[in-house]
Amino acid sequence: MYHLTALVTLLAILFFFFTCMNVSRSRTKTGIKVPAMSGHPDFERAFRIQMNTLEWMPIFLPSLWLFAIYISDAIAAGIGAVWIIGRIVYFVGYSQAAAKRGPGFAIQGTAAIALWAGALGAVVLRLVS
Template sequence: MTAYPLTAGVTLLVVLLLFYTMVGVGQARKRFGIRAPAISGHEAFERAYRVQMNSLEWATMFLPTLWLLAAYVADRAALAVGLCGLAGRLWYALAYVRNPAARSGGFMLGMLAFAAAGLGAGIGVARVVFGF
């Protein structure tokens, strides 16, 4: 069995980010009196909720490509890409909650990391499948 400890570490950090966004939604519900199952009612709550949902959407695409990158290219490559993606999503989350117009830098960094993971994983898989 081949281990990918660096990728595992980044994955745990992504899970912590998801947990952080979940806690943020819970706190916003309490602060602004938004009772479940409502998902609207105060702009600050809606921002926290969108950060959580966007982070979940990103993670479902990012984590599989990150692990494919680790398996078919290198654990260290996945670490570098994973940390960039994580930094971008954290930047995005913090900016979006404060001012949605300021989220684009973090979004772009996260998206570039996702593209790098996907491209690297695709090339790695193709090398094995097609032997080049």
Template sequence: MTHLPALVTLLTVLLMFGTGWLVGSARGKYQIKAPAVTGHPAFERAYRVQMNTLEQAVLFLPTLWLAANFGFSGWAGIAGLVWLVGRVWYAVAYLKDPAKRGPGFGLAMLSWVALLIMAGIGVARAMMVG
């Protein structure tokens, strides 16, 4: 369980690569020339999934590692896996129908909040001890 956060990090990198791949594929399919970020609605959905995933990963990854390094490695890894499930659910739903993205986003957000609480408790404990 102590290495689960590392696996989650690798899977997160693959998720970010995958969303980038989807955007590149949509650019070609719908002939959206760089640097344009608007055009066909399917391209715009893929682009928003990628950007939102990157935005969320900036919050998620440091919080995951703070929680993992300050006493919650196993639980942080489990919460990280839940975050990944939520993000994939969000992406698949958003690509089909943006109105259906909420549950996946909510699941990922709840798991991030759990990580934030773990990280806060862990850091606070470490500061009190040393």
């Protein structure tokens, strides 16, 4: 069973939902009306946080699950938790200033690449053996 990976998946989805709600809150706070996508730096940063998270979800989630299936549920969940922590650090930094998004991006990017590379290695190893 993959209970830990399932939990991390649900937490990642919860974090994405939080970023969606943050964009809505930011629209209200800054007066940016739908469908406008720009006009106030605070809103634009909130929107980019949400979109960047969405952009990484199709990289992160399949890699997370393939890693869990081919290597380990617990290790996948641990690396997945690091990805979520990286997204939170990214959120906090980018909310303050665009220049502060780097550390969180590096954390989540490293975690995602570790999951992807681990899954790829495990799949290739199974194919050749």
